[in-house]
Amino acid sequence: MSRSRATYHHGNLQAALEDAALELLTTQPAAKISLREVARRAGVSHNAPYNHFGDRAALLHALGVRAMRELLEAQERAVEGESDPIARVRALGGAYVDYAADHPQAFALVFDPEYCPPGHPDADMAPLITRNEELLAAEVAALVQQPGFTGRDPEALAAGMWATVHGMAVLVMLGHLPREAAQPALDALIA
Amino acid sequence: MSRSRATYHHGNLQAALEDAALELLTTQPAAKISLREVARRAGVSHNAPYNHFGDRAALLHALGVRAMRELLEAQERAVEGESDPIARVRALGGAYVDYAADHPQAFALVFDPEYCPPGHPDADMAPLITRNEELLAAEVAALVQQPGFTGRDPEALAAGMWATVHGMAVLVMLGHLPREAAQPALDALIA
DNA sequence: TGTACATCAGTGAACGCGCGTTCACTGATGTAC
DNA sequence: TGTACATCAGTGAACGCGCGTTCACTGATGTAC
DSSP: OOOSTTOSSOSSHHHHHHHHHHHHTTTSOGGGOOHHHHHHHTTSOTTGGGGTOSSHHHHHHHHHHHHHHHHHHHHHHHHHTOOSHHHHHHHHHHHHHHHHHHSHHHHHHHTOTTTSOTTOOOTTHHHHHHHHHHHHHHHHHHHTTSTTTTTSOHHHHHHHHHHHHHHHHHHHHHTSSOGGGHHHHHHHHOO | OOOSTTOSSOSSHHHHHHHHHHHHTTTSOGGGOOHHHHHHHTTSOTTGGGGTOSSHHHHHHHHHHHHHHHHHHHHHHHHHTOOSHHHHHHHHHHHHHHHHHHSHHHHHHHTOTTTSOTTOOOTTHHHHHHHHHHHHHHHHHHHTTSTTTTTSOHHHHHHHHHHHHHHHHHHHHHTSSOGGGHHHHHHHHOO
């Protein structure tokens, strides 16, 4: 299938547009991404995207869902490799921070209320959020059985862990914290 | 001094512009604030701001510096009221989270690399950052003398504390974490 | 104390820009018979 | 197997928009003499 400008029925323009936008997202924040530039990157006229996305916000929301899925799956993969509860929690946090460090703008998009409003997740986003909450809750439930962690409120601890890891992710992403400093900082905290 | 549109020599237009922008910042993120709207709010023509700020970015940067100063001073005030090292650290974190909850867009501006680039703080911003780092370092230095905290690496612990508190601030600001959940979460973490 | 004049701090008009979106269109595809 | 036709997925032209910024200007202020 040709990618020439005159080609009708691109075949997979929806995915191609998301790919192009994701590539732009490595350079610029979501707010600066224009539909026209995305279309240009995909080699398509500036209003072809309207056949696949209602408007600019819909494209960026779809991108946010995709990023959230990647973030979640990275955490799931990281946890799989470990059996010790403390090691699993460390791996979970490490994957979260790594994702933010490797895909800063994609990570930011997931938490951008303009495109991924919290409190009103749609049918695509909601199950991902639930899965992530359950993943964290399960790991913390195992953690509080460990010596040194017994008796802590699992819910409060889960919130604390999330905040810590999220804070590290944001600070690393913005360049305020060296990436290598994240793991020692987490260890010092839950020593 | 009249505030009518025809008034020359406003008297304190620089401060008035910052005030107007700060008010807009309660409603919208920094990226959406336009120089023209700020000027309108200040009751002045759309290019009067150029007499006081080089361009739009300079105004927003000045706003960021102002917000950083408020954030720092809120922490300093909070710590003053406590003597127990653990209570001081809790107060420090509480003030940080409260500032973000009360002034979400101003808080976000302080960490917006578009207007307040990290790594290259200017002469106004740099001393505030230094003061904040010293404040945190001093409190952590006292904390690691306390039973249960001895032997921890102060630098790593300071980074961990900052990340935790920053994460809470961001999550509360975005509505992902109820404000009341922040303090219990911090307590569960450093129990 | 007046006066000439430089400077400061405003003004409105105008510019070009890229954007999101709408419109009427057309070529390609798939399906019913 | 052909054919008629609905639908799908593109096209280029055009729109209005608010914006940042520049320009030439003018009234108010402060200062040297």
